[in-house]
Every structure is written in structure tokens, then in C-alpha cells.
Amino acid sequence: MHRSPTAEAEVTAELAEVRPGLAPRYAAELPGARAAVLTRLWRAFTHEPLPWVTGREPGRDHVTLRLADGRRLHGPRPDPYATAAYVTALHLDDVAYDDPARLLTGLGVPHGTAFAAELGHSVASLALSRAAQPDGPEGWPGQDWEWEQRVVDGHPFHPNCRSRPGFSVAEQLAYGPEHRPVVELGLWPVPVDECLVSGDWPEELRERERLLLPVHPWQAEHVLKAAVTKATSGGRTWGGARPLMSLRTLALPGGPHVKTALSARLTSSVRDISVYSIAMSATLSAFAESLAGRTGGLLHFTRTLGAATADSPDLAAVLRESPQCYAGEGERVVPVAALATTELPSSAAWLADFARLALTVGLNLLELGVALEAHGQNLLVVLAADGTPLRLVYRDLADIRVSPARLARHGIPVPALTGRIVTDDETTLRRKLFGSLVAGALAGTAGSAAALREALETAVRDLPRTADLDALCGQALPTKALTLMRLSPGTPGDQWAMLPNPLR
Structure with a gap:
């Protein structure tokens, strides 16, 4: 499996400084965060008019994308309305990728470098957001803003669902609604x-x-x-x-x-x-x-x-x-x-x-x-x-x-x-x-x-x-x-x- 350590490692290092007790939960949430972002990315690859995708070959339980450079990208049959993660890896020819940022880098598409960095931030921030959630079920909120804090995963279909470049870990914890902070304007x-x-x-x-x-x-x-x-x-x-x-x-x-x-x-x-x-x-x-x-x-x-x-x-x-x-x-x-x-x-x-x-x-x-x-x-x-x-x-x-x-x-x-x-x-x-x-x-x-x-x-x-x-x-x-x-x-x-x- 190919993985981008950059954004994930940055968050790990910052957590060690500002919230070391959260580091184990953050590490445990990373695989699920990668799958969540990869699922959103696969939806885009299989349905958006991307110029470097020249054909889509559906199978019984999978889809193969023909790419402009002759390579093929294989993945599970997509559900364009699914919100649960169901893509844990995609295969670019014979190479498996479970990390969306590394996959996009491997594809080498125009303008992909900046987007790959954003995907890395999305995975890292999503894992951080999930790691910070309270244990056990919660009752119905009493305040309107408490409902907003329940939306941990962000946009249900955007691969950049939690991308926050420019925000340090301390700033995400201080300002992100899913971290439930109080902000002084x-x-x-x-x-x-x-x-x-x-x-x-x-x-x-x-x-x-x-x-x-x-x-x-x-x-x-x-x-x-x-x-x-x-x-x-x-x-x-x-x-x-x-x-x-x-x-x-x-x-x-x-x-x-x-x-x-x-x-x-x-x-x-x-x-x-x-x-x-x-x-x-x-x-x-x-x-x-x-x-x-x-x-x-x-x-x-x-x-x-x-x-x-x-x-x-x-x-x-x-x-x-x-x-x-x-x-x-x-x-x-x-x-x-x-x-x-x-x-x-x-x-x-x-x-x-x-x-x-x-x-x-x-x-x-x-x-x-x-x-x-x-x-x-x-x-x-x-x-x-x-x-x-x-x-x-x-x-x-x-x-x-x-x-x-x-x-x-x-x-x-x-x-x-x-x-x-x-x-x-x-x-x-x-x-x-x-x-x-x-x-x-x-x-x-x-x-x-x-x-x-x-x-x-x-x-x-x-x-x-x-x-x-x-x-x-x-x-x-x-x-x-x-x-x-x-x-x-x-x-x-x-x-x-x-x-x-x-x-x-």
C-alpha cells in the first residue's frame, strides 16, 4: 500500500505538543479517514467529466476506468449517493493505493499536486475530528449550535470534506465546530x-x-x-x-x-x-x-x-x-x-x-x-x-x-x-x-x-x-x-x- 505521511505526520507531531493524550485515538482513526476520503474521490472519478478519464467499463461488482495515458484504475462498483465509506483501496494497474493523496500523486494529472496536498489535509483533519469526539451516545441537543457540532465528517460527498490547510492542530482544536470550542471574536x-x-x-x-x-x-x-x-x-x-x-x-x-x-x-x-x-x-x-x-x-x-x-x-x-x-x-x-x-x-x-x-x-x-x-x-x-x-x-x-x-x-x-x-x-x-x-x-x-x-x-x-x-x-x-x-x-x-x- 502507498501512503502519504506528510499531513498525517505533521498532525502527529503537533498533537504531541498541544494534546498528547489525543494521539493514540488519532492514529486509530487514520485508516477510516483515508477510506472516507477515498470513497468520495472514487465517486468523482466514476461520475465527473474528468478529461483524463477516457472510458468506464462496468463489471458485476467493480468498475475499471481507462485513463488517457493507457493505464487502468480499478475499484468497487460505485454508489454515487453513499455516505458510508466502502472504498478501502483502489488499484492503478497492479499497484494498490489506500491513501487518496498518494493515489492522486501517482495519477500525475494536471494540477494534481495542490489537490493531492489538500486531500492529505482532509484525511488528517478528518481523523483528528473523529478522534476528538466524546465516547458513547448523546441525547438530542438543547442548543441550536450543538446540532452543528454533530457534523464531524463535513461535506458528505466532497473529497476535501475536512481539508483545512493553513490551520495548525491547535487552531483546528480552537476553532473547528466539531471540537466544540468557545471562540472569542x-x-x-x-x-x-x-x-x-x-x-x-x-x-x-x-x-x-x-x-x-x-x-x-x-x-x-x-x-x-x-x-x-x-x-x-x-x-x-x-x-x-x-x-x-x-x-x-x-x-x-x-x-x-x-x-x-x-x-x-x-x-x-x-x-x-x-x-x-x-x-x-x-x-x-x-x-x-x-x-x-x-x-x-x-x-x-x-x-x-x-x-x-x-x-x-x-x-x-x-x-x-x-x-x-x-x-x-x-x-x-x-x-x-x-x-x-x-x-x-x-x-x-x-x-x-x-x-x-x-x-x-x-x-x-x-x-x-x-x-x-x-x-x-x-x-x-x-x-x-x-x-x-x-x-x-x-x-x-x-x-x-x-x-x-x-x-x-x-x-x-x-x-x-x-x-x-x-x-x-x-x-x-x-x-x-x-x-x-x-x-x-x-x-x-x-x-x-x-x-x-x-x-x-x-x-x-x-x-x-x-x-x-x-x-x-x-x-x-x-x-x-x-x-x-x-x-x-x-x-x-x-x-x-x-x-x-x-x-x-
Whole structure:
């Protein structure tokens, strides 16, 4: 077996310094972390339009990929919707690889060196995340941020599910939500006339002629290169924050969620906050609030309370309502990504009910002219005390798509939006919703093609027939080609793969 010791050895050495008691568990988790990342990578190899894969030869229980250089890569028959690791090794001709970073290095594909390093970080960070989990079963959380901490493995289908280059072990333990830390945010003063503000920036974050922008401590140290004030402002201590699954968004005690700029590459993207998204935030929030009334009470949007930037994606912040605002007595609001960590009342029946709810809302909004980026992080479900899915909550509007033509067709006033959010292209709109909701949130919750098929077959029977539903049922299912995107640094925007449709 071929293995990359680099990232794994770095974590081992750092653990010896900062948390030596965790080292044995970390070492024990490495084989499972390699298999988890290798499984995600195999999904990409077998389904994404990678230019160096020239053919795929399916067998009864395996698949062989023909590569452009004449070599062959062999692996088990893939399930594109599986979330459990089932690939422990792949064979490049006669050489077995159980380490995804070493495999990619062995493939020698264009732009593979940087991606191989990220895969090594993903394995090492995933093993670290798993090693730090408490022993034994846990009950249902009492706080909204506790649900977020349950998502230990990160993105269910991205090989970079836990890649955190630029974060030391100490920083991962201090800031990663799965490590359950408390984070002290800083406050960065900026003259008001140097800021772009959208919505109502709270008085407690104003100081004479300056705005105080909440700043993540990692950003302060590594990007801003300066210390920030850790203080109480307006009667609120901007510390004691709990990081949510996106890492850069944190829940304040008894207060809003704060999305901070964090200029590090996590999974696919550098996580800053664009000036464009700040400029659009208030308009989008008001528009979303008006749309919620058209869903029959089945969907709430978390309101953006205020957003500000010092004219830089590296120094910006967004204040949002906590989704918990939309929970009634005895109800829980759960991020969809956390559902897989929770024992649900009856898996198959529950998943069908949830799929029906999610598709009803998503397709209704798509018909009206709004395509949600409804993946497991942005989409939350309100559960009754007995676990019944009641309605949905959606947060973070920065990546939705809005169709002026569809809005106008339904007599809905078109908001004053510009840029990438606005499109009338039906393929773009459908890919946005189907790729995030069906191939993302629902598939990640189902955990296999068979479970997803059963849930969708039950759910779609009750849905009104529309052109969008016909497209969902009759075409291959789009998903972002996440590995192709990482191996195509010169190609901007999303690239797509088409997965076998469970309904066909």
C-alpha cells in the first residue's frame, strides 16, 4: 500500500505538543479517514467529466476506468449517493493505493499536486475530528449550535470534506465546530465613511464615527496581521461564541449568528465575504421575507439584521437571526446535515415525509422564480417533539438564483438585484436546486441510492406536475463536479456532473 505521511505526520507531531493524550485515538482513526476520503474521490472519478478519464467499463461488482495515458484504475462498483465509506483501496494497474493523496500523486494529472496536498489535509483533519469526539451516545441537543457540532465528517460527498490547510492542530482544536470550542471574536474599528453598510448595523457595534466589525481570531492573526479588541460593546460580550458547521459563522450567546470573513480555503472555496454579497444582502433579505408568505407557512428565511464591509472581502461581517427563532414550543430546528447523526423515528417513512416537504417547498419557489442553494448547511428542518418534519428554515441567501421572467409571470415584483444571482436560464436554475437539494441534502440524509430512490418515489406521487418536476424525474441528476473544479483552477464558476437518476 502507498501512503502519504506528510499531513498525517505533521498532525502527529503537533498533537504531541498541544494534546498528547489525543494521539493514540488519532492514529486509530487514520485508516477510516483515508477510506472516507477515498470513497468520495472514487465517486468523482466514476461520475465527473474528468478529461483524463477516457472510458468506464462496468463489471458485476467493480468498475475499471481507462485513463488517457493507457493505464487502468480499478475499484468497487460505485454508489454515487453513499455516505458510508466502502472504498478501502483502489488499484492503478497492479499497484494498490489506500491513501487518496498518494493515489492522486501517482495519477500525475494536471494540477494534481495542490489537490493531492489538500486531500492529505482532509484525511488528517478528518481523523483528528473523529478522534476528538466524546465516547458513547448523546441525547438530542438543547442548543441550536450543538446540532452543528454533530457534523464531524463535513461535506458528505466532497473529497476535501475536512481539508483545512493553513490551520495548525491547535487552531483546528480552537476553532473547528466539531471540537466544540468557545471562540472569542474581536472587534475591528473602521471609519464609517470607509464602510459599505447594508441593512441596519446595530448601535452596539458603533463607536462615535466608527463601525466595529466582528472579526474571527484566525483572520486577525493570519490575514489582517494585527491584534483586535476583545471587548464588551453595547452591553454584549462579543466572546463566548460557538462556531457553526461553516466554521466562519458563529452563534453568540442568546443573540444572532455572526458570519465572519475567513480567508482560508475550506473544501472548495476561499471563505471571505464579497463586497457584492454585502451590497445585495438587505435587498435579498427583504425579498426572501416577502416570498415566505407564498409557501403556506412551510418555509421561513432567517433575516439578515445587518451587513458591513470595509470595502474588502477580508474585512466584513453579516449578522443574521438564529434559525431557532422559528421553533415553537417543544420544537427543534435541525440543520439537514446533522440529520444523519440523529436517530429518527422511522427511517424510510420519515425520509419520505421530509423529501415531500423539501421538494414541495423547493419546487414551489422554483416555479415562482427562485432557486435555493438548499444543501445540508443552508437548509434546516423544524421537527415536532416526536420528530415529525413540520416546516423548513433557510439561511444564507448569497448563492440563490432569481429569475425575473418567472417572477413576472407570477406577478411578483422583481427586486433590484444585479450580478450572478440573476438568471432566466432554466438549466442554471434547475441545477442550482436539484444539485443542492436532491443530490446534496436529500442524498446525504438518505445515505445510499436505494434509500434515496425509495424516498423520492414516495414523495413525488403527491407533488403537482410541473415542467420542473418532469425535469427532475426524467433527466440525469446534476451535481457539482467538485473534484473537476479543484483540478481546473483556470475555469471560473461551477462545473457539473450528471448522476444516475434514482427515479429512472
